[in-house]
Amino acid sequence: MSGATAATVILNGLTLAALYFVVASGFSLIFGLMRTVNMAHGSLYLVGAYIGYAVFEPLYDRDLWYAWYLAILAGMAAAALFGVLMQTVLLGWMQGQELRQALVTIALSIIVADQLLARFGGTPRQFFAPDALFGSTALPLIGNYPTFRLVQIGVALAVGIGLWLLLNRTRLGLMVRAGVDDRPMLAAMGVNVPLVAVLVFALGAALAGLGGVIGATAQPLAQGVDARFLLTALVVVIVGGMGSIAGTAIGALLVGLAEQIGQALFPTYSVILTFLIMVVVLAIRPQGIMGRAR
């Protein structure tokens, strides 16, 4: 492999990792506070992407420049709303019954995928990035590289920094961190923990929705994508460590890079590399790279 090809593969890995980080950080956030394994996280990704697309299409047809930006907002809002409904109607009152919550979200993911198929059909769809983010950018060593993929990295950095600030510099973040450590104590201090839980769920779901629109701009949106992103979120947080944003970033980087490098070196066996990473991490640190021992 030449140097330029290798650099391109690594950059591809980084851009993929960026998308994975955005999706998985929401999953990790929800798990961190509520111990809820949201098996419908891939469905939230789909909800965000499809609702975003429903908003995007008519506006794009009229050639409005803000179509895509509005799609981002709509996708995040739709996913957040759906997440809030999930938490308030179904998951909130079975807090602590982790397996039951996982089963409920599995049931939801089946229904959501099927209903989206009924509404939007099986035709693959793809967003067109706005002109400002479209085209290619000349990079040293690599040459021309799609601008949007670089935007993906920017979005992931913004999400990462934003989450760090939120968790470490705000009152809500303080409550979330306290809740991760000791939920009953936080409630005893007079904090409305269920409300915090709903807010965190909304935020995590909105991140899945954001990932949905960004992901469906970079690669086509179709049925089955929810399973792929659920799997990715699972592997990323298993490798990185549950509930840790830094761990999620490390996990996303490892998985994204492994996937791209694997596909370049041994295309039909590349999935194995991802799982090798998972197995090795589990063997050495069952709680994940940045996870705390329970």
Add this chain to the structure above:
Amino acid sequence: MTLARTLLLTGTAGLGILCLVPLALFLALPENQALFWIGNILARALIYGIIALSLTFLATYGGFVSLAQMMVAGIAGYVLAMTVQGAVPVIIGGFGYPMAILMALLASVLAGLAVGAIAVRTNDIYLLMITLALAVGFYRFVESNIDLFNGYEGIRNVLGPDILGRRFRDPMVFYTIASGTALLLYLGVLFLVRTPFGLALQGIRDNPRRISALGYNVVLHRIVAFGIAGFIAGCGGVLATIYNIGISPGSIGLGATINLLIMSVVGGLGHPVGAFVGSLIFAIFDTFAASLYDRDRFNSLIGAVFLVIVLISPDGALGLSRRLGRLLRGKPKPGAPPA
């Protein structure tokens, strides 16, 4: 009641049910409809019941809700399809059915041990996530690999050996073999959980530290339990592959994995018989749902039913019937927390 007596009674009862049901169907329905029930509904319920049994066994006695059981069954199916003479396309080929089935079962045991070894230091929800990740990852590997698994298309034409001059896939032959296998495995599970190994396993489920302090090797017990579950799943995988005349990635994908979980949960994770109750409900539902609701929206329907079951009765149909029984007899409900 002694173990031998329990097994004898259960075995006789099971054999009776498995013989009487087809008989009743032949008496109640025209011959072609009875054969449809036996070949398409009961046989399917038995096959997937066997695979679900491996999950229920792990969940009930070990406390492990493993989502990798469909994958393990699929590994047995793929090894059979890869090695057996007559399968299309030829991947390895050249083996007769006895040898190919033996290798398939060996592969499923090894796969089960591997899953157990990977997940050995995790519990509960982590175990669920890790096994799901393994299952979906294996599916994606199979789907993208042509050399070994023939990719998306899978491997066809696995017809099974002839049994006493009759085709394996003849409804009555298949039903007999499937029900015999199911009954043996079911009795095997009931036997196993009364052995010292089974008791240690249940002890580990309830309190691993205490069992470890008593000198038992917790890690080894857990891995072996996964190996045994692998064997059970492998038997189901072999039967499913012959039943479906081959195997393709779709039969081990996320949908299939989740369906297996639905069967186990709907039946009830409290007792091994739940696996078969759940798989029978699922098979009947799968066959007749189309006439109840929009044919294309089967998944919405099954998802909704699953959701309702999880919401109202986390311990499935078995728990539901137990609760109904208590209600009818007017006994107070025990304080046991739901699963």
